[in-house]
Amino acid sequence: MKFATFEQDGRAVTGWVENDQLVALPPLSPRQDMAAWLMQSPDRVAQAVQQARRDAANLAPLSKARLLPAVPQPGKIVCLGLNYADHAAEGGHAKPDYPSFFMRGASSLVAHGAPMVRPRVSGKFDFEAELAVVVGRRARHLTAGNALDAVAGYTCFNDGSLRDYQRKTSQWTIGKNFDGTGALGPWVVPASELPPGAVGLKIQSRLNGAVMQSSDTSLMLSPVVEALCLLTEAMTLEPGDVIAMGTPSGVGHARQPPVWMKAGDTIEVEIERIGILSNPVVDEPSVR
The missing domain is CATH 3.90.850.10 (Fumarylacetoacetase-like, C-terminal domain)
Incomplete structure (x- = not known):
């Protein structure tokens, strides 16, 4: 599994990476969403990805996405x-x-x-x-x-x-x-x-x-x-x-x-x- 942070509609979103596609995941944490998703079990991630795929708005080509720093606003x-x-x-x-x-x-x-x-x-x-x-x-x-x-x-x-x-x-x-x-x-x-x-x-x-x-x-x-x-x-x-x-x-x-x-x-x-x-x-x- 790989997780990236990218910009979607002016906000930072955590996405699951599969080949040349990003699947936008729902927010888990108001402050450190990347860390929260990384700590989830593989089954929880797979379930979220499956649900997110049902809406085409959650899908983005990795090659065209505006990536952000992998952790966009680290506290330290x-x-x-x-x-x-x-x-x-x-x-x-x-x-x-x-x-x-x-x-x-x-x-x-x-x-x-x-x-x-x-x-x-x-x-x-x-x-x-x-x-x-x-x-x-x-x-x-x-x-x-x-x-x-x-x-x-x-x-x-x-x-x-x-x-x-x-x-x-x-x-x-x-x-x-x-x-x-x-x-x-x-x-x-x-x-x-x-x-x-x-x-x-x-x-x-x-x-x-x-x-x-x-x-x-x-x-x-x-x-x-x-x-x-x-x-x-x-x-x-x-x-x-x-x-x-x-x-x-x-x-x-x-x-x-x-x-x-x-x-x-x-x-x-x-x-x-x-x-x-x-x-x-x-x-x-x-x-x-």
């Missing part, structure tokens, strides 16, 4: 930095004893197929292929034994980063939150359909078809279970929150010479058994 987007040893090393960092957590805002997100925007104040726009976790239930003080019970599903994330702004301060927030720089999607796969913790999945980024990053989610320093346990020592996770699990080596700033995304490029993030997140790159319009 918590990101892990330096979560692959090879990526930490290529940036000149020692293997961390504790994850480098930082936050993103929802205004930085774009959908699959939508442009990622290189801001006019910087040319150092970098790509980062990441696995993203979608939280399905409210959780605090998770343990190794129950952490995965809080996970609703997984999707692809491109943590587009402005490297010069990221390094202006000791905190990375400013370089990670330019509008339209982080892509999330194209859809979410329920946790039940992937290995526990989404371990052992191939992850790649491709810039204009050339492979830039290629790794495996089993190489994370802090895997999903550990990240959730550490986060919930401090904060309550809520349905619809997104946890971005960090990127492997091969990012543009570590290359010689550096490789930056520019207008006209296409950047893809692919994660095995989840899908391909693809976005064109455009320049931010100049001020008139």
Whole structure:
């Protein structure tokens, strides 16, 4: 099963994805409908899809739909930095004893197929292929034994980063939150359909078809279970929150010479058994 969020009659709707068709599902939650549907049983989903199909207004071609970020308005987007040893090393960092957590805002997100925007104040726009976790239930003080019970599903994330702004301060927030720089999607796969913790999945980024990053989610320093346990020592996770699990080596700033995304490029993030997140790159319009 795959679930996407798309725009229908000016509102965000959760849709069930089948081949090139979206089936609009009825709302379950006023705030985090995607998370609510991900937590339903397969029988409940099948029943809802069957009922929705009876009305042609609920059917839309996937290829023509206006997709939204897979989770359109996360309450929190918590990101892990330096979560692959090879990526930490290529940036000149020692293997961390504790994850480098930082936050993103929802205004930085774009959908699959939508442009990622290189801001006019910087040319150092970098790509980062990441696995993203979608939280399905409210959780605090998770343990190794129950952490995965809080996970609703997984999707692809491109943590587009402005490297010069990221390094202006000791905190990375400013370089990670330019509008339209982080892509999330194209859809979410329920946790039940992937290995526990989404371990052992191939992850790649491709810039204009050339492979830039290629790794495996089993190489994370802090895997999903550990990240959730550490986060919930401090904060309550809520349905619809997104946890971005960090990127492997091969990012543009570590290359010689550096490789930056520019207008006209296409950047893809692919994660095995989840899908391909693809976005064109455009320049931010100049001020008139």
